[in-house]
Amino acid sequence: MTERDHELLDVSELRKYYATDDSLLDRLLGRSNQSVKAVDGVSFSVAEGETLGLVGESGCGKSTTGETLLNLTEPTDGAVWFDGQRLTEMDGASLSRFRERAQIVFQDPFSSLDPRMTAGEIITEPLVIHDREGDNRERAKELLDRVGLSPGQIDRYPSEFSGGQRQRIGIARALALDPEVIVLDEPVSALDVSVQAQVLNLLDDLQAEFDLTYLFIAHDLSVVRHISDRVAVMYLGEIVERGPVESIFENPQHPYTQKLLESVPRAETGERGRRVDALRGDVPSPRSPPSGCRFHTRCPYAREACREESPESVETGDEGQQAACFRAVDTHPYWRSVPLDHADAADEEPTASGDD
Numbered sequence: 001m002t003e004r005d006h007e008l009l010d011v012s013e014l015r016k017y018y019a020t021d022d023s024l025l026d027r028l029l030g031r032s033n034q035s036v037k038a039v040d041g042v043s044f045s046v047a048e049g050e051t052l053g054l055v056g057e058s059g060c061g062k063s064t065t066g067e068t069l070l071n072l073t074e075p076t077d078g079a080v081w082f083d084g085q086r087l088t089e090m091d092g093a094s095l096s097r098f099r100e101r102a103q104i105v106f107q108d109p110f111s112s113l114d115p116r117m118t119a120g121e122i123i124t125e126p127l128v129i130h131d132r133e134g135d136n137r138e139r140a141k142e143l144l145d146r147v148g149l150s151p152g153q154i155d156r157y158p159s160e161f162s163g164g165q166r167q168r169i170g171i172a173r174a175l176a177l178d179p180e181v182i183v184l185d186e187p188v189s190a191l192d193v194s195v196q197a198q199v200l201n202l203l204d205d206l207q208a209e210f211d212l213t214y215l216f217i218a219h220d221l222s223v224v225r226h227i228s229d230r231v232a233v234m235y236l237g238e239i240v241e242r243g244p245v246e247s248i249f250e251n252p253q254h255p256y257t258q259k260l261l262e263s264v265p266r267a268e269t270g271e272r273g274r275r276v277d278a279l280r281g282d283v284p285s286p287r288s289p290p291s292g293c294r295f296h297t298r299c300p301y302a303r304e305a306c307r308e309e310s311p312e313s314v315e316t317g318d319e320g321q322q323a324a325c326f327r328a329v330d331t332h333p334y335w336r337s338v339p340l341d342h343a344d345a346a347d348e349e350p351t352a353s354g355d356d
Helices: 024-028 062-069 092-101 119-129 136-146 163-175 193-210 221-227 245-250 255-261 304-308
Strands: 007-019 035-047 051-055 077-082 102-105 181-185 213-218 230-235 238-244
Touching: 007 062, 007 213, 035 051, 035 062, 035 213, 035 238, 051 062, 051 221, 062 181, 062 213, 092 102, 102 163, 119 136, 119 163, 136 163, 163 193, 193 221, 213 221, 221 245, 230 245, 230 255, 238 245, 238 255
Parallel strands: 051 213, 051 230, 102 181, 181 213
Antiparallel strands: 007 035, 007 077, 230 238
């Protein structure tokens, strides 16, 4: 586990809202000027050389978070610091340097590569954009070899590669400028399981060799467990739980995290006795999220307090673990409020640590 002595990325109250056009029904119901709250007050940090896994269901805002902190899309509010400097305060030269030091690998290896460019041209494009001197073609060959491809494939087009090979080209492109941070936006979700393991092992090796810092975005917690030091769990634009990876998997505190873990295959005997319940219902619209705790419409422990008040993150479980749930506080009025109709497990007694 990485020693957290230098926060390379620091994100504070990050928000990204998207304006939408009102439909006729919206206007009739008076629901005008509602924004899609893709990211709504997200805060986290990533230490140098660390991997933070950012997980959640599709549409929870995790990919938008990654794009926003790289300044690929402009935030609505909040702040992102990179190596102690705020992104919005960077001028042309410092912003250009930031773009060299922070790169991204996209989810879909089939659409993220220009089909009209060769592998060598794709890999060296960042070098050309940033006016890097040197033998770019030789650099491309070195990177192809480093990601497990043959330098002799430098003049081939994306259509001549498999999905896993294309993703390796995307990784090589991200490495071209010698970055310090790479945002990995679901880099293996479009790949076969056998290929996923190979790419994950490659990412592990590259991190050790080049001292890279990763923000690893995924919806599959088993993949995140393999590669991450810490995990942050997102739901409807908010982080509901965060902590060391083993703490999240062995002692999840937020009901949403617990439900996500039910979908993870149980390879270890000790996990086979865990209660299995499907995550009920659909994710509400980020355009009009539920009041109070946004998970209360799907939570088996929900009570009236969850509908009326939004919980703040509190320390719970193991060291460094936080959850935004009233159940983590034994003395919260939640325990005296009435269970909601759908909450079939809300009659349990307090079992938390007793934090106030």
